[in-house]
Amino acid sequence: MPKNSKVTQREHSSEHVTESVADLLAHEEPVDYKRSVLNMTGETWDKQKDGEEELDAENRPAWNSKLQYILAQIGYSVGLGNVWRFPYLCQKNGGGAYLVPYLVLLIIIGLPLFFLELAVGQRIRRGSIGVWNYICPRLGGIGYASCLVCFFVGLYYNVIIGWSIFYFFKSFQYPLPWSECPIVKNGSVATVETECERSSATTYFWYREALDISNSISESGGLNWKMTLCLLVAWSLVGLAMIKGIQSSGKVMYFSSLFPYVVLVCFLVRGLLLRGAVDGIMHMFTPKLDKMLDPQVWREAATQVFFALGLGFGGVIAFSSYNKQDNNCHFDATLVSFINFFTSVLATLVVFAVLGFKANIMNEKCVVENAEKILGYLNTNVLSHDLIPPHVNFSHLTAKDYNEMYRVIMTVKEGHFKELGLDACLLEDELDKSVQGTGLAFIAFTEAMTHFPASPFWSVMFFLMLINLGLGSMIGTMSGITTPIIDTFKVRKEVFTVGCCIFAFVVGLIFVQRSGNYFVTMFDDYSATLPLTVVVILENIAVAWIYGTKKFMQELTEMLGFRPYQFYYYTWKYVSPICMAVLMTASIIQLGVSPPGYSAWIREEAAEKFLFYPTWAMAILISLIILASLPLPLVFILRQFHLVSDGSNALSVTYKKGRMMKDISNLEDNDETRFILSKVPSETPSPMPTHRSYLGPGSNSPMEMSSAPNGRYGSGYLLASTPESEL
Numbered sequence: 103m104p105k106n107s108k109v110t111q112r113e114h115s116s117e118h119v120t121e122s123v124a125d126l127l128a129h130e131e132p133v134d135y136k137r138s139v140l141n142m143t144g145e146t147w148d149k150q151k152d153g154e155e156e157l158d159a160e161n162r163p164a165w166n167s168k169l170q171y172i173l174a175q176i177g178y179s180v181g182l183g184n185v186w187r188f189p190y191l192c193q194k195n196g197g198g199a200y201l202v203p204y205l206v207l208l209i210i211i212g213l214p215l216f217f218l219e220l221a222v223g224q225r226i227r228r229g230s231i232g233v234w235n236y237i238c239p240r241l242g243g244i245g246y247a248s249c250l251v252c253f254f255v256g257l258y259y260n261v262i263i264g265w266s267i268f269y270f271f272k273s274f275q276y277p278l279p280w281s282e283c284p285i286v287k288n289g290s291v292a293t294v295e296t297e298c299e300r301s302s303a304t305t306y307f308w309y310r311e312a313l314d315i316s317n318s319i320s321e322s323g324g325l326n327w328k329m330t331l332c333l334l335v336a337w338s339l340v341g342l343a344m345i346k347g348i349q350s351s352g353k354v355m356y357f358s359s360l361f362p363y364v365v366l367v368c369f370l371v372r373g374l375l376l377r378g379a380v381d382g383i384m385h386m387f388t389p390k391l392d393k394m395l396d397p398q399v400w401r402e403a404a405t406q407v408f409f410a411l412g413l414g415f416g417g418v419i420a421f422s423s424y425n426k427q428d429n430n431c432h433f434d435a436t437l438v439s440f441i442n443f444f445t446s447v448l449a450t451l452v453v454f455a456v457l458g459f460k461a462n463i464m465n466e467k468c469v470v471e472n473a474e475k476i477l478g479y480l481n482t483n484v485l486s487h488d489l490i491p492p493h494v495n496f497s498h499l500t501a502k503d504y505n506e507m508y509r510v511i512m513t514v515k516e517g518h519f520k521e522l523g524l525d526a527c528l529l530e531d532e533l534d535k536s537v538q539g540t541g542l543a544f545i546a547f548t549e550a551m552t553h554f555p556a557s558p559f560w561s562v563m564f565f566l567m568l569i570n571l572g573l574g575s576m577i578g579t580m581s582g583i584t585t586p587i588i589d590t591f592k593v594r595k596e597v598f599t600v601g602c603c604i605f606a607f608v609v610g611l612i613f614v615q616r617s618g619n620y621f622v623t624m625f626d627d628y629s630a631t632l633p634l635t636v637v638v639i640l641e642n643i644a645v646a647w648i649y650g651t652k653k654f655m656q657e658l659t660e661m662l663g664f665r666p667y668q669f670y671y672y673t674w675k676y677v678s679p680i681c682m683a684v685l686m687t688a689s690i691i692q693l694g695v696s697p698p699g700y701s702a703w704i705r706e707e708a709a710e711k712f713l714f715y716p717t718w719a720m721a722i723l724i725s726l727i728i729l730a731s732l733p734l735p736l737v738f739i740l741r742q743f744h745l746v747s748d749g750s751n752a753l754s755v756t757y758k759k760g761r762m763m764k765d766i767s768n769l770e771d772n773d774e775t776r777f778i779l780s781k782v783p784s785e786t787p788s789p790m791p792t793h794r795s796y797l798g799p800g801s802n803s804p805m806e807m808s809s810a811p812n813g814r815y816g817s818g819y820l821l822a823s824t825p826e827s828e829l
Contacts (some may be wrong), residue, residue, distance in 0.1 A: 162423075162424065163424055164425070164426065165425065168429075170356070171421065171424070171434075172437065172438065173359040174359070174421050174577075175418070175434065175438045175578075176359050176438055176441055176442070177359035177574025177575070177577065177578070178417050178418070178574060178577065178578025178579075179410060179411050179412050179418075179442045179575075180359075180362070180445045180571065180574065181571050181572065181574065182262060182543075182571050182575070183406070183410060184442070184446045184449050184571075185449045185453070185543070185567075185568070185571065186453075186540075187406065188449065188450060189386075189446075189449060189450040189453040189454065189542070191402055191403070191406055193534075195393050195396075195399040195402060195403070196389060196390035196391070196392075196393030196399065197386055197388050197389055197390055198386075198387040198388065199389035199390050199391050199393050199394050200393065200399065200403065202394060203394060204407065204443075205443070207400070207404050207407045207681070208407050208439060210673055210677050210678070210681065211404060211407055211673075211677075211681050212407040212413070213435060214669075214674055215413050215641075215642065216411045216435045216438070216439055217431065217432055217436075217666075217670065218641070218645055219418040219419050219422070219641070220418060220422045220434055220435050221431050221432075221654075222237065222419065222645065223418065223419035223421070223422030223423040224422045224423065224426075224427065224429055224431050225427070225657060225658075225661055226423070228423055228586070228590075229419060229423060229585035229586025229587070229589045229590070230245040230248045230249065230420065231245030231246060231249070231590045232245070232586060232589045232590055233245065234641070234644060235590075237644050237645060237649050238644045238648045238649065239741055240737070240738050240742055241643075241644045241648070241737075241738065242741065243733035243734040243735070243736060243738060244640050244644070245416065245590075246733035246737065247636075247637050247730060247731060247732075247734050248414060248415055248416035248586075248637055249416060249583050249586060249587065250633075250729065250730045250733065251414070251629070251630050251633050251634055251637070251730050252416055252417070252579050252582040252583045254625060254629040255415070255630050256576060256579045256583070257606055257609060257610050257613065257625065258621070258622045258625040258629075259572065259575065259576055259579065260336045260340060260572075260606070260610065261329075261333060261336075261610060261613040261614065261618070261622055262540075262622070263336040263339075263568075263569055263572035263573065263576065264329055264333040265312065265329070265332070265544065266565050266568040266572060267336060268328060268332045269561070269565045270566060270569060273558050273562045273565060274558065274562065275558065276558050277552070278551070278558060279311070280303055280304045280306075280308070280311075280548055280549075280552065281552040281557070283295055283298035283299060283303050283306060284306075297705060297708045298708075300707075300708035300709075301708045301709070302545075303549075303552075304544075304545050304546075304548045304552070305545055306708075307548075308540070308544045308548075309703045312328075312329070312544070313326065313329070313616070313618070313619050314326050314616050315616055315617070315619055315703050316616040317704055317705060318617070318702050318713060319621070319624075319700065319702070319713075319715065319719055320617075320716055321616070321617055322615050322616065323616025324615060324616060325611065325616075326614050326615065326616055326618070329614040329618070330611065330614045333607065333610055333611075333614050337603045337606060337607045337610075338603075339573060340573065340576050340577065340580060340603060341599060341600060341603040343577050344577065344580050344581070344584065344603075345595075345596055345599050357570070358570040358571075358573050358574045359570075359574055361566070362570050365563050365564065365566070366449060366452050366567070368563065369452045369456070369560070369563075369564070370448065370451055370455065372554070372560070373451075373452055373455030373456050374455055376455065376456070376458075377459060378459045378461060378463075379455040379458045381458045381461065381462065381533070382456070382457050382459065382461065383451060383454055383455055385454070385458065385533040386450060386451075397688075401685065401688045401689075401692075404685045405631070405685065405689075408634070408635070409634075410442055410446065411438075411442060412575075412578060413638050414635075414637040414638040415578070415579060415634070416581075416583075417578035417582040418578075419585075420581040420582055420585035422434075423585065423589075427661055428662070430662060431662070432662060432666055453547075456547060456550045457533070457546060457550065459550060459553070460532075460546065460549060460550040461529055461532035461533045462529065463550075463553055465501055465527055465528075465532050469499060469527050472504065472524050472525055472527060473499050475522070475523065475524060476490075476507070476511070479522065484522075485511065485515075489507075489510055489511055489514055490507060490510075491503070491506060491510070504527060505526070505528070508524060511524065512524075540619075543568060551564065580602070583602060584598060584599055584602065613625075623701075624698075624700065624726075627698070628698065628723050628726055629727070629730065631689055632689055632693070632727055632731070633727060633730035633731045635686045635689060636686065636734065637734075638682055639679060639682045639683060640734065642674060643679060645674065646674040646675045646679070647675070651674055652671075654674075655671060697714055698714070698715050698720065699712055699715060700715065701713075
């Protein structure tokens with residue numbers, strides 16, 4: 103052995119000698135088969151490309167601080183769904199009782215799978231495509247499917263940000279433009295706009311002034327230029343935040359992640375001071391325990407957990423891949439999961455404090471309108487004055503007095519009561535009117551804010567909060583596209599990001615035509631739910647059953663410095679896959695039982711009407727689901743039958759800078775022992791010179807390991823087909 107060999111130098115030095123094979127290899131320079139006689143495949147060594155790969159591995163961008171990373175994950179997971187989807191589900195599915203199934207499913211599905219995605223991203227330090235190619239090449243389609251789903255979601259999600267931008271700029275005026283119906287002048291006659299009079303001022307502004315919506319998805323109606331401009335602004339904001347990478351988007355997160363909490367707290371304080379706010383909150387959290395036994399409640403809770411944390415999109419993996427290897431991602435997973443949950447509860451308090459106030463306003467309006475009807479019936483002798491309790495004062499009629507009068511009239515006029523057209527005007531009925539999504543943000547909430555003192559200020563704050571929530575989620579969604587593509591195909595980040603935003607804006611024009619809102623509904627309902635469920639199930643199977651839960655737990659122990667709880671072992675291996683399979687089955691059944699449709703706004707009726715999708719729209723809907731899922735079977739078939747290279751060997755080892763990283767995902771325990779000790783216990787030592795043959799990445803032959811130790815350390819660390827004496 104040459105005297106200048108590192109091993110020889112270590113033998114003659116006074117330094118402590120480490121007997122571990124792994125430690126020895128960690129101090130040796132890596133052998134690159136492309137540069138040496140190990141290259142038996144005839145593959146040429148591209149020095150420039152090789153240098154770029156090394157630089158990429160060593161110079162991967164990193165978060166400036168732990169706080170910046172946590173805020174980025176919070177900004178990504180806490181989105182518009184926390185504000186307008188969770189409160190609706192909570193109200194619909196039993197109030198406070200809904201929190202129980204949600205919290206249970208968050209612990210047994212959400213937290214383990216969120217921890218899994220954080221761990222694989224941090225361990226492998228690649229985007230979703232690289233991560234799943236590494237863990238199981240045949241399931242490499244998971245990464246591509248995640249990118250497609252991110253693209254579909256990003257297309258319509260940015261449209262919602264565009265709507266918020268439109269309302270944001272419209273809020274800088276007093277009174278707010280949606281506070282009253284417009285007046286139409288016909289010569290000397292001035293009348294209220296019929297569509298507005300038959301609905302409400304906020305509903306009219308949303309459907310006619312903002313969207314200028316058509317009567318059905320089949321009526322395109324051309325582009326809405328106002329929304330087209332807002333969509334361009336939205337994509338410009340996302341592009342500017344993404345183009346500088348995580349250093350830029352991370353700094354954006356300081357504002358976009360924290361500002362919504364400032365607004366929510368301000369709204370909560372202001373809301374609690376409003377008359378009727380307590381009614382809303384009490385109604386919200388009054389538990390309906392019978393709902394907890396309803397399977398539909400559990401299905402909707404599981405779906406909300408699934409989407410609230412952003413599982414399967416690739417954004418979680420992308421953000422985590424910029425972490426250091428020893429970062430405590432278990433703490434991150436727990437912290438972000440429960441911050442997400444408490445944000446949803448905070449938003450629910452805010453929403454129902456405001457909606458409680460609105461319900462009281464609408465109830466008082468109902469009482470006044472029906473009291474006028476009763477006065478008319480009294481004046482025309484349709485009703486007798488004897489029916490009115492003596493203490494009732496029509497000048498200051500309370501809801502309690504009206505309800506008493508209503509019950510008396512209903513009892514006496516039982517046979518002809520319906521002809522009177524009187525409403526019960528119950529506060530509970532107003533509170534039971536469940537609203538979600540755009541109906542909550544752009545109709546119910548905007549109507550409530552018109553009754554606030556200094557309403558423009560609160561409107562500006564509210565829509566600025568929606569913009570920030572949307573941008574935080576969009577940055578994570580776009581990272582789920584850009585990070586894996588840049589990692590895998592080595593394209594220039596700036597060029598790809600700009601090109602992606604321009605392409606998305608052009609395709610997104612379908613959402614800013616007059617029928618665009620119906621396409622947003624279609625994409626929101628069907629483009630992600632089923633494909634993402636399949637993606638997450640396969641992620642779970644790839645790690646727990648193919649790579650191996652024990653092996654993964656051992657690597658986590660090495661990475662984190664402590665062994666994760668056995669709880670994760672059982673949830674990854676058994677509980678989560680079963681729960682996700684049940685959720686997928688329930689989603690498919692729901693899709694079959696409820697024919698796909700949408701709520702259309704009919705201008706002539708000034709009301710919503712449920713319509714079924716036409717044949718061509720059904721074809722688009724089915725194509726979305728198939729296209730998002732297509733990479734999964736396609737990549738599996740191509741790699742199963744060796745039509746394309748899977749980019750991996752049976753064994754791939756890289757050791758750099760004192761760290762040895764092993765891909766032993768395809769090896770049994772005996773194979774791992776053979777790799778480390780360079781011998782198989784059952785084999786008889788060969789009289790031939792000890793060596794191993796490495797045929798390079800294109801080889802299907804197993805590696806021939808030496809059957810006897812080389813030197814005093816027994817490492818078997820020899821060049822292929824090279825006698826020991828030559829070292």
